[in-house]
Amino acid sequence: MTTTRRPGSETRAEILRVALELFTERGFEGASIRDIAEALGMTKSSLYYHFDGKEAIIQALLDSRRAEFDDLMSWIDTQEPGPELLRGAALRWVESTTPQRIMAMRFAHANGPMMARLAAQGGNIRSWFDDVINRILPPGAPVSERLLARMAFDSVSAALFAAQAQPAGDEEVLAAARAATIALTAPGPA
Amino acid sequence: MTTTRRPGSETRAEILRVALELFTERGFEGASIRDIAEALGMTKSSLYYHFDGKEAIIQALLDSRRAEFDDLMSWIDTQEPGPELLRGAALRWVESTTPQRIMAMRFAHANGPMMARLAAQGGNIRSWFDDVINRILPPGAPVSERLLARMAFDSVSAALFAAQAQPAGDEEVLAAARAATIALTAPGPA
DNA sequence: GTCTATAGGACGATAGAC
DNA sequence: GTCTATCGTCCTATAGAC
Numbered sequence: 001m002t003t004t005r006r007p008g009s010e011t012r013a014e015i016l017r018v019a020l021e022l023f024t025e026r027g028f029e030g031a032s033i034r035d036i037a038e039a040l041g042m043t044k045s046s047l048y049y050h051f052d053g054k055e056a057i058i059q060a061l062l063d064s065r066r067a068e069f070d071d072l073m074s075w076i077d078t079q080e081p082g083p084e085l086l087r088g089a090a091l092r093w094v095e096s097t098t099p100q101r102i103m104a105m106r107f108a109h110a111n112g113p114m115m116a117r118l119a120a121q122g123g124n125i126r127s128w129f130d131d132v133i134n135r136i137l138p139p140g141a142p143v144s145e146r147l148l149a150r151m152a153f154d155s156v157s158a159a160l161f162a163a164q165a166q167p168a169g170d171e172e173v174l175a176a177a178r179a180a181t182i183a184l185t186a187p188g189p190a
Numbered sequence: 191m192t193t194t195r196r197p198g199s200e201t202r203a204e205i206l207r208v209a210l211e212l213f214t215e216r217g218f219e220g221a222s223i224r225d226i227a228e229a230l231g232m233t234k235s236s237l238y239y240h241f242d243g244k245e246a247i248i249q250a251l252l253d254s255r256r257a258e259f260d261d262l263m264s265w266i267d268t269q270e271p272g273p274e275l276l277r278g279a280a281l282r283w284v285e286s287t288t289p290q291r292i293m294a295m296r297f298a299h300a301n302g303p304m305m306a307r308l309a310a311q312g313g314n315i316r317s318w319f320d321d322v323i324n325r326i327l328p329p330g331a332p333v334s335e336r337l338l339a340r341m342a343f344d345s346v347s348a349a350l351f352a353a354q355a356q357p358a359g360d361e362e363v364l365a366a367a368r369a370a371t372i373a374l375t376a377p378g379p380a
Numbered sequence: 381g382t383c384t385a386t387a388g389g390a391c392g393a394t395a396g397a398c
Numbered sequence: 399g400t401c402t403a404t405c406g407t408c409c410t411a412t413a414g415a416c
Contacts, residue, residue: 029219147366176337
């Protein structure tokens with residue numbers, strides 16, 4: 001599942017795991033490199049041996065999310081276009097949610113400005129979905145319909161957001177997300 | 191619309207306006223007091239004359255959002271309970287969306303950790319909605335149904351989130367949100 | 381690979397003159 | 399009500415010993 005597997009790179013994976021956790025909990029600016037290093041039982045300097053800096057950690061986290069998205073895209077390519085493709089693709093995306101993806105979504109919720117900054121650089125997960133929407137919806141679809149389509153893909157994210165105040169287990173979140181995706185892709189009114 | 195209107199407090203309102211803008215754009219930690227002061231054409235120290243500190247600014251921003259929510263609550267009290275109350279209340283909330291509320295939602299998206307911290311202190315907007323959900327849904331409603339109900343109220347927020355990658359005007363966002371609220375409160379399956 | 385030590389800057393906040 | 403000057407703390411990042 002990891003990209004490169006040269007010996008001794010488990011430390012890198014551990015750093016990424018802890019960094020993702022702290023960036024999600026306190027935000028990118030709120031969690032310092034010192035915090036991450038101490039949570040790992042090492043010093044800042046040791047961490048700088050593994051990563052060039054804070055930005056490099058974020059970039060590595062983003063890179064590790066790309067594969068799942070490419071899977072969705074190539075699946076869509078095998079389907080024939082039509083009005084049911086939206087619901088099929090969105091449901092497929094929602095139902096293939098992994099714990100890692102949930103963590104990535106929590107990270108995104110905790111770091112809106114940083115995700116926007118990355119989007120401006122072109123490397124953002126959210127901008128990847130522009131291609132999906134363009135491939136599924138007819139070219140002349142109105143903006144509000146495009147937004148609704150995106151919300152169908154985003155329903156896990158929305159359910160997680162809702163669960164911030166109403167604590168819920170991952171299964172209950174996914175159940176709500178699945179129901180929302182179906183509701184948002186109901187045929188008929190748009 | 192403001193709470194106290196003593197002479198000379200327009201400066202306070204201006205500070206709040208600029209602070210909300212910068213906190214949304216860069217995040218709470220990403221926008222310094224110096225940034226806010228310079229955007230206002232004054233120095234840090236002058237800003238400290240009007241507000242005790244960064245936290246006090248956030249608190250004032252939250253306080254100014256309370257009235258709209260109280261309106262919703264008292265309206266709900268005038269309605270008789272029933273399965274249609276959820277849709278009615280959520281639609282009322284969505285359709286009463288003001289530009290100020292949209293800015294507050296953008297702020298919330300940009301500051302997840304801070305909103306969570308405020309929620310732990312009890313002063314959070316999102317925790318206010320627990321009361322709404324409790325008043326509308328039957329006591330024994332399953333968690334996933336509670337999440338769906340909350341998502342219906344959150345649909346403007348979700349549409350704004352979707353619009354981060356697909357630029358859209360406020361009216362198109364609201365149109366998508368209205369459609370989502372209706373879809374999410376459809377009678378029948380739960 | 382990990383450490384100590386430190387550079388250099390930005391931050392929130394305060395003191396006190398005007 | 400606004401300013402200059404400053405304090406102490408925290409930050410990212412680097413240099414260099416082991």
